[in-house]
Amino acid sequence: MEAPLQKLQSVHLNNGLLLDVQDADNGAALVGQLPPKRTSSKALVKKHRAHLKAQEAAAATMGNNGATGSGSPASQMDDPRPVKQVVLADAYPASTRSIRDLEIILLDELKVETHHDGKGLILKAATPAYRGVGAVSVVVDAAGNADKLAIYNHSDTSLLSNLPEGCVVAVKEPYYKYNGTPHDYMICVDHPSDVVLLRFNDPLIPKALRPATEEAKAALSKSPEAWRSAGDMAFLQRDFPTAAYCYTEALETVSDKASTFAADVYTKRAGVNLLLGRYDGARDDALVSRTGSAATDWRAYFTAAKATYGLCRYPESRGYFEQALSLAKQSTPTPTPSPPPTTTTNAAVDGPLQREHERCLARLREETEGSDAAYDFPAMYASLSLAKNQVHLDRGSFLRRTAVRRSAFHGNGLFALEPIGVGELVFVEKAAFMPNQYYDPTRASAALYATMVRQMCDNPSVAVEVLQPLYGGDSIVRTGHEGELVDGVPVVDVFLAETIRLKNCFSAPLATLDDCRPENASAGASASAPRLMAKGLWKHASYLNHSCVPNTMRSFLGDVMISRAVKPIAAGEEVFQQYIPVKADVRARQAELQAGWGFQCICPLCSRDTTPEAQAGHAHRRTLLQAAEKLASKHAPHRLPPDAAVRTMERLARQMTASYDETSRVADAYGPGQPRLGLVYPTMWLLRAHRCRHRHAKVVQYAEQTLQCFGYSRPPHSTDGNGAATMYSKPGASPLHTVHVVSALVYGAEAHRVLGQADEADAFEAAARLGLRMVTGFSDDLEVINEDNMAGR
Ligand SMILES: C[S@@+](CC[C@H](N)C(=O)[O-])C[C@H]1O[C@@H](n2cnc3c(N)ncnc32)[C@H](O)[C@@H]1O
Structure with a gap:
């Protein structure tokens, strides 16, 4: 099996630097060949020791300078360990064979850029290891040949993460890599289970590699x-x-x-x-x-x-x-005779x-x-603290209302086992893996990958539960031996782990509730300063398929995911989530789903948006939306925008409405109960602009229009307290619930109250509270989304 040469990158988690970018072109001619020249053992050891010395000196200098910034030894103690970023194009499966079933070869038989299937090496570490993204050492074989060995992804709990000098290892089905400079090669072990630490008296160890020193011999006996x-x-x-x-x-x-x-x-x-x-x-x-x-x-x-x-x-x-x-x-059992008689010592x-x-x-x-009372979500929220490293909450997972079944959409999905009412808990799940590292997406992904690999290496049963069942894309090869103990270590395929991570992980804020606050909602949203999130993997939630108009919403409290129904869900119905916030432009959102998850969405919203009739008005609406966005970028709605801006936005909204009405006349699209997402932006802007000007009747008008844009009707009054649920329960509708729906309801309630319409105000407020609980997972404190809290921003 020969892998094509690829540009290989390693990411250093501490500072995000690319440490090891190689231009592999020079090695292309050598693929499958024995290297034309080998570096002598002496030269390799000399160079390696010099390298170690330089590393020590650099660390000492930094220490003497009192450096404490990122990169200094002090800061690195606290920083996560560096991790190698696997490149999926280079994927190869982990060895599933025992070293005892492989043909043992010598270092001078290794061919460049080749996976040596069916072969194994027995090697002794001749130097202490250099530790960076992995452990690198000089190793020797029974014939006295030497080479470099790099092992990655080992858990800190294993002695192999340090590759101690003098240890003897078996490398299974090794990959020999050209290192980018002439005559520089290395045995590269990506899968942690492809290298095994041998006991010193293992019969596999050839005589030449057996302990030579008296001390080592004494260890043997x-x-x-x-x-x-x-x-x-x-x-x-x-x-x-x-x-x-x-x-x-x-x-x-x-x-x-x-x-x-x-x-x-x-x-x-x-x-x-x-x-x-x-x-x-x-x-x-x-x-x-x-x-x-x-x-x-x-x-x-x-x-x-x-x-x-x-x-x-x-x-x-x-x-x-x-x-x-x-x-x-x-x-x-030493019962104490005097009262109370039942106590023991x-x-x-x-x-x-x-x-x-x-x-x-x-x-x-x-x-x-699985009740709100059993979890005590407010107490969970109160206990969260990034500074105190309190993001992993001691809670169980409530999963019994849903189960994994075959889905008509794709592979497996999650299905309701009983009817689930609007606002009710669908499931609550503690993450299987979620490092306490709130980073930009690239670093958060690297941290999650490293955590997954280490925990699976440490616990074979965890490896089985993740690597065997979870979806990892259509092209990934599974051997069926994932997590199995071979030579005493669980088979962990890091490329499979990475593709599973890619398809199934979620980004999580520390608490969704805090993310809903208007002062935080727009923070860090740009590409140059992305919002800091942790990434995690939740095994049960991994089975959720996507819909742009889903019947559930997820929220987070630390590493706990809360899923609530936003529509009534019948027993046997598939449960969906939105993988990413839905863009109004159907082509943009389809492109995102295709790029990230490899599918074309056929949810009710996408099906309608992609009909020829809907597409006919699409270009016009996009132009209108761009104009609305441009206007909004100049005039923030909560900062008293000028009358002319308000009039222009109203005109754009009217034109957009007319375009949707036109489509709705010729096709079954954009009627009542069907979202008109292109209108959300201008309508929400107008709602906020009129609120700022205390035009309460207009606020009510645009609050209702905002609800319609998301596919909802205004909440009805009710004497039995069910009005709020009714708004979210319209049969046949495919509305979309977001925090903006809650904002519209809150501002609508406020305006109704000022206008003396108490019943309407109560109905709006009740619907807002229910809506906010679905968004945040637990809270119905409407003060959270009050834009007045961000005055002056
Ligand atoms: C997290 S997994 C969901 C569970 C997956 N269906 C399974 O069999 O385990 C994500 C993958 O499911 C598929 N998927 C999710 N939603 C889909 C949808 N609405 N239509 C088609 N495929 C979908 C995509 O292949 C996506 O990469």
Whole structure:
């Protein structure tokens, strides 16, 4: 399999610099060939050491200068680790074969720009690694050949992320890359599962690569007890990856895996795995560590409960908590004789175990009840803080009202399992992955990719749940072995991870509620200063197909996505979301969907907008809209625009209305209940301009017109309190709900009240409150969208 040479880029997350842009043209002639000349081992090591020295010196100089800005060692400690940006054009699958089934070759057999299918390398790191976007070291093979090895995407929890000097690794089905300058090549490992750390006494290691020093030889003959002590030492130094490694060696070398010694080491490794976020391993180790004695087994179940809590598998976690509680009670049941008679002195039961169990029960309540009360959204909102790193909220996912089914639109979709009323929760989902990094889109994407890959490497079950089922485009190849353990590590295909990320991730503000405030709504919206958002992946929401006029709306509180119905949804009906805010111009929005997600939308809005009759008036309406936008750019509506500007905008709105009316006469388009999105902009401008001038009757007029532009009728009065829901529930209509609908309702209510029309004002206000809850996920505080709060801006 020969990959074409591509321009390869690496993105440095700390400063967004492109670090490694190569012009690969010089290497094109060498594709599939042995390199004409090899650099000697001595020269490679010398150059590498010089490079390391220069890096150290640069770091020391920056430190001495007291540099604390981005790029300084101090700031890099806090910054996310650099990450390689994978280039999908270069995609190749991860190896799914054991190193033991591959033909072992030598470095001088590697061909340039070639994936060596069916082949493997056994290599020893001859130098300490240089760490940038990956770990780069000089490696040697059994014949004494040397070359450079770069491994990317390794989790910090693995010793391989540092590629320590002296370690011996197996590289499966290696890719040999031309590095852009003459005679410069490198073995490039993108998939973390394509490289495996070998134990020093692994029979695969050729004699020439076996430990030479007395110290290393002594390590080979270390007793299980000595490995355990080494693990304890590393643990005390908080070097958890090394501790896990040592405990593993202790377990590999102990003869009786069922001994109390082994149980003790399993317990220790479970604890370390828990600290490292390797929850699958923590649970498995904890369960293996059971000895049949209640006095120790309650701890094993407690660890298993915490590990499965970390994986958000609350029913399983509750099971372990219950076992832990029951055993803990048995182990030290010392009832106190004096009152109260039922209390025990068991600190575990009364302390952390009980507390953690209750926390788990709270998650289960959220998952099953899914009510506003169970979640307490205002408390979630109040707890959010970027500065304090509080964006990951401790909450369960309420998913039971919807399920994945085959969709008539595309592949799988999400379907309602029961009727869902307007404004009700459709689902609430905690992100599977969402780094706490609110960046511009490129850096936020890189951060999400890195988080996904690391968490999947650390937890095979997570890799299976993501890499096997989620849609990743039509061209991606799956082997069916994603997440499977091969040579002790889960198969993680980083190109597949990236394409899944691309198709399924969502951008999330810290809180949608804050995004709705007029003073924030336009902030950071330009291309040169894009709005800062985190990117995350929500597994259940990944099944949502798009509609420009969807029946749900999403909002965010930290890493929790809230989905509410904006129309009544019948049992069995497909649930849709809007992937991106809908543009009035159908060609522009179709182009965006095609470019981002590869499909042509056929929702009711797009179907109508693309008929020949609708298209006939399209060019005219676009010209009118451009004129309206130009006028609005000169005169902000809330800053008392001159009369002439108001008259011009009214004329443009009339002309636009006439154009829609004309289309509506000849086709089933743009009638009542069908949005006229081109009119939204001028109508909203007029609504705000008249509000600013206190022309209340005009405000009412344009509030109603704005509602019509989105496909709604004015909210009816009702004595039973259902008027608001009625507005959003018109059968057969395909309206579009946005925060602008809420603004129109709020300003309409305000004007009605000033005009003494209390019933109308109440109806508008009730509809606004319901509408705002759907937009923000929970709040109906209309003060949030009051434009008066941004006076002077
Ligand atoms: C996040 S996935 C949605 C779930 C996907 N249908 C599945 O089978 O898992 C996004 C992909 O679904 C497809 N898709 C979403 N909405 C669509 C629509 N309205 N019409 C056609 N394809 C759609 C596109 O291929 C898009 O890249």
